[in-house]
Amino acid sequence: MTKPAYPAIVGAMNGTQRIEGYAIVAADGMIADAAGVMPDSIRNDADQKFLQAGLDRAAVVVHGRHSHEGGPRAARRKRLVLTRRIAATAPDPSQPNALLWNPAGATFEQALAALGATDGTIAIIGGTEVFGLFLPRFDAFHLTRAPARIPGGRPVFPQTSPPATPEEILTAHGLNPGLRRDIDAAAGITLTTWERRGE
Ligand SMILES: NC(=O)c1ccc[n+]([C@@H]2O[C@H](COP(=O)([O-])OP(=O)(O)OC[C@H]3O[C@@H](n4cnc5c(N)ncnc54)[C@H](OP(=O)(O)O)[C@@H]3O)[C@@H](O)[C@H]2O)c1
Numbered sequence: 001m002t003k004p005a006y007p008a009i010v011g012a013m014n015g016t017q018r019i020e021g022y023a024i025v026a027a028d029g030m031i032a033d034a035a036g037v038m039p040d041s042i043r044n045d046a047d048q049k050f051l052q053a054g055l056d057r058a059a060v061v062v063h064g065r066h067s068h069e070g071g072p073r074a075a076r077r078k079r080l081v082l083t084r085r086i087a088a089t090a091p092d093p094s095q096p097n098a099l100l101w102n103p104a105g106a107t108f109e110q111a112l113a114a115l116g117a118t119d120g121t122i123a124i125i126g127g128t129e130v131f132g133l134f135l136p137r138f139d140a141f142h143l144t145r146a147p148a149r150i151p152g153g154r155p156v157f158p159q160t161s162p163p164a165t166p167e168e169i170l171t172a173h174g175l176n177p178g179l180r181r182d183i184d185a186a187a188g189i190t191l192t193t194w195e196r197r198g199e
Contacts, residue, residue, distance in 0.1 A: 021124045
């Protein structure tokens with residue numbers, strides 16, 4: 001498995017930070033359709049509840065400019081929004097408690113410091129390129145699986161050549177699966193938290 005070309009952008013973390021990813025992924029490994037829209041076929045209330053509770057505990061939420069968790073408590077959360085529209089970091093005029101961040105111009109640590117958040121759990125919520133950026137650094141990844149398929153959609157991780165499942169990619173990047181939980185058995189929704197293997 002080839003590692004992404006940009007792990008250096010995410011510098012060394014100190015001991016008080018933990019990086020956790022969250023995604024709900026279709027049976028074919030996709031998180032959105034070809035137009036970049038997440039279809040209702042992979043939306044699930046139990047997954048949303050799990051995600052929102054996790055984000056409530058997080059110090060910072062990180063996502064690309066086309067993603068957002070929504071919900072009534074979103075505005076309270078500190079967040080970094082990745083974009084190439086600015087050089088390094090800048091306030092996000094569209095929402096409170098948010099900083100725009102271009103990793104080409106500022107390290108992750110610099111962006112966190114500018115946001116005023118250096119400790120705690122950092123929740124990474126996508127999309128594809130952002131998940132890829134943090135793949136070498138995840139301490140945990142909460143992988144929800146939905147039975148629907150999204151032909152021609154966008155994968156959870158950018159590594160598609162050679163073809164690999166999200167589980168194979170997480171394994172190749174040093175994570176091990178925990179127990180698989182049926183969080184909505186009627187809808188066929190499962191959740192597995194992957195944790196980084198010890199050295
Ligand atoms: N199923 C799931 O769990 C899940 C998770 C996340 C997202 N989604 C869905 O996926 C869709 C969006 O996917 P997406 O991959 O297009 O969205 P995205 O990552 O939210 O946004 C992409 C944008 O983020 C910025 N960006 C990404 N990587 C960057 C980098 N390395 N450096 C600087 N800027 C960077 C760029 O913004 P600029 O264009 O401003 O430069 C890019 O156009 C939405 O429908 C969303 O709901 C689903």
